[in-house]
Amino acid sequence: MVWTLALVLLLANSALGVLPFRKNIIIDTDLHSDVDDAGALLLACSHPGVKLLGVNINYPSIYSGLAASSLLGYYNHAHVPLGLKRPFTNATFFDDYEYVNGEYTSKVAYNWRHNASFPWANVSGTWNPVELYRKLLSEQEDQTVTIASIGFLDNLSDLLSSQPDTYSPLTGRQLVIEKVNELVVMGGSYPSGYEFNFFGYNSTAAAHVVNTWPGAVTFIGDKVGHYVLSGARLTIEGPERDPVRAAYTWYSGYNKSRSSWDPLTVLYAVEGLGRIFRVGGRSGHNHVYPDGRNVWRSWSNGWSHHYLELAVSNETAGSILDEKFIEGAVGAAYC
Ligand SMILES: *[C@@H]1O[C@H](CO)[C@@H](O)[C@H](O)[C@H]1NC(C)=O
Ligand SMILES: *[C@@H]1O[C@H](CO)[C@@H](O)[C@H](O)[C@H]1NC(C)=O
Ligand SMILES: *[C@@H]1O[C@H](CO)[C@@H](O)[C@H](O)[C@H]1NC(C)=O
Ligand SMILES: *[C@@H]1O[C@H](CO)[C@@H](O)[C@H](O)[C@H]1NC(C)=O
Ligand SMILES: *[C@@H]1O[C@H](CO)[C@@H](O)[C@H](O)[C@H]1NC(C)=O
Ligand SMILES: *[C@@H]1O[C@H](CO)[C@@H](O)[C@H](O)[C@H]1NC(C)=O
Ligand SMILES: *[C@@H]1O[C@H](CO)[C@@H](O)[C@H](O)[C@H]1NC(C)=O
Numbered sequence: 130m131v132w133t134l135a136l137v138l139l140l141a142n143s144a145l146g147v148l149p150f151r152k153n154i155i156i157d158t159d160l161h162s163d164v165d166d167a168g169a170l171l172l173a174c175s176h177p178g179v180k181l182l183g184v185n186i187n188y189p190s191i192y193s194g195l196a197a198s199s200l201l202g203y204y205n206h207a208h209v210p211l212g213l214k215r216p217f218t219n220a221t222f223f224d225d226y227e228y229v230n231g232e233y234t235s236k237v238a239y240n241w242r243h244n245a246s247f248p249w250a251n252v253s254g255t256w257n258p259v260e261l262y263r264k265l266l267s268e269q270e271d272q273t274v275t276i277a278s279i280g281f282l283d284n285l286s287d288l289l290s291s292q293p294d295t296y297s298p299l300t301g302r303q304l305v306i307e308k309v310n311e312l313v314v315m316g317g318s319y320p321s322g323y324e325f326n327f328f329g330y331n332s333t334a335a336a337h338v339v340n341t342w343p344g345a346v347t348f349i350g351d352k353v354g355h356y357v358l359s360g361a362r363l364t365i366e367g368p369e370r371d372p373v374r375a376a377y378t379w380y381s382g383y384n385k386s387r388s389s390w391d392p393l394t395v396l397y398a399v400e401g402l403g404r405i406f407r408v409g410g411r412s413g414h415n416h417v418y419p420d421g422r423n424v425w426r427s428w429s430n431g432w433s434h435h436y437l438e439l440a441v442s443n444e445t446a447g448s449i450l451d452e453k454f455i456e457g458a459v460g461a462a463y464c
Contacts, residue, residue, distance in 0.1 A: 175457025328421025
C-alpha cells in the first residue's frame with residue numbers, strides 16, 4: 130500500500146515536472162541575535178527540495194545550540210547533526226541597539242526541550258563545527274554540497290585551514306574543492322559597504338573565507354533582505370505550538386514582520402534563481418578588507434563570484450516567504 134502510494138506520488142510529481150530531487154544543504158547560522166535565522170531553519174527543515182546534512186552554529190552560546198536542537202527535533206529532523214562553536218558561553222540576546230526586540234533562543238530551547246536531542250543545558254554532545262564539516266563533506270559525492278552561510282564566517286575559515294584527520298586525508302581546502310558545489314553567503318553590501326556578518330565577530334575570518342574560497346560563491350548583501358518583510362503572518366496563522374511562530378512573537382511581536390536576509394539566502398541555496406532572484410554582479414569578484422568592509426572589484430579572472438538582486442518586488446518576496454513559513458509549520462504540526 131505504502132509503496133503504491135509512494136509510486137503514485139512519484140509519478141504525479143514527475144508528471145508535474147517536479148523532480149523528486151533534494152539538494153544537500155549545510156546551514157551555518159548565528160541563531161542568537163536575530164529571529165530570521167529561526168525562519169531560515171524552518172525553511173531548511175520543511176522545504177521539499179532540501180536534504181539537510183547538518184547545522185553548524187557559529188555563535189558559541191549554549192542557548193543557540195539548545196534552541197537549534199529543539200527546532201530540529203520539533204520539525205522531525207532530530208537525526209540531523211548539530212555543531213556548536215567552542216568555547217561555550219551562556220550569552221543571551223539583549224537588544225541594546227533598538228531596544229525593541231526580545232530574546233527567544235533560551236525560551237525556544239526550554240519550552241521545546243522535550244523535542245531536543247540534548248539534555249537541558251548540556252551541549253557537550255554537539256559537534257565541533259570544523260569536525261562536522263569535515264565528516265559531512267567527506268561522506269558526500271563530489272561537487273554535491275551547497276553551504277548556506279547565514280552568520281559569521283569563523284568556522285568556515287577554520288574549515289579552510291583544517292588539516293587531514295580521521296575523517297579525510299584531504300586538507301580543508303582540498304575537501305571544499307572536491308565536495309562543495311556552491312557557497313552561498315549572506316554578508317556584505319553591493320557594490321560596496323560595511324555589513325554585520327563580515328565585521329561583527331571576526332572580520333579577518335570573513336576576509337579569509339571570501340578572498341580565498343576555492344570555488345563558486347554567491348553573495349546576498351544587506352540591501353536585498355532588509356526591505357523584504359516576513360513573519361507576521363506566521364505569528365497570526367501559524368499552528369499554536371509552532372516554535373518559530375513563538376520565536377517571531379517573542380522577538381518582533383504579534384503581527385510584526387522582520388527583515389528576511391537569512392530565509393532568502395536559504396531559499397536561493399535550495400531553489401537557485403527561480404523567479405525571485407537575478408544576478409546583480411555577473412563579472413567581477415568580492416573583496417573583504419581586514420576591517421570587514423567589502424567592495425566588488427570589476428575583474429573576474431579566476432573568480433567565480435556573483436551577487437544577487439531581487440527580480441520581484443520586496444512585497445512579493447515577503448509573501449512568498451510567508452507562504453512557505455505557513456506551509457512548513459502546518460506540515461510539521463500534522464505529521
Ligand atoms: C515534540 O514535542 C511534542 C510535545 O511536546 C510532541 O507532540 C511531538 O511529537 C514532538 N515531536 C518530535 C519530533 O519529537
Ligand atoms: C569555529 O570557529 C572558531 C573561531 O574561529 C574556532 O575558535 C573554533 O575552534 C571553530 N570550531 C569550533 C571547535 O568551534
Ligand atoms: C552556564 O550556566 C550554568 C548554570 O545555569 C552553569 O552550570 C554553566 O557552567 C554555565 N556555562 C558557561 C559556559 O558559562
Ligand atoms: C551531558 O551530556 C553528555 C552526553 O551528550 C553526557 O555524557 C554527560 O554526562 C552530560 N553531562 C551532564 C552534567 O549531565
Ligand atoms: C579570527 O580569524 C582568523 C582567521 O581564521 C584567526 O586566525 C584568528 O585567530 C581569529 N581571531 C580570533 C580573535 O578568534
Ligand atoms: C496586522 O497588522 C495589520 C497592519 O499592519 C492590520 O491591517 C491587520 O488587521 C493586523 N492583523 C491582525 C490579525 O491583527
Ligand atoms: C525594496 O525597497 C527599497 C526601499 O524602499 C527600495 O529601495 C528597493 O528598490 C526595493 N526593492 C525592490 C526589488 O523593489
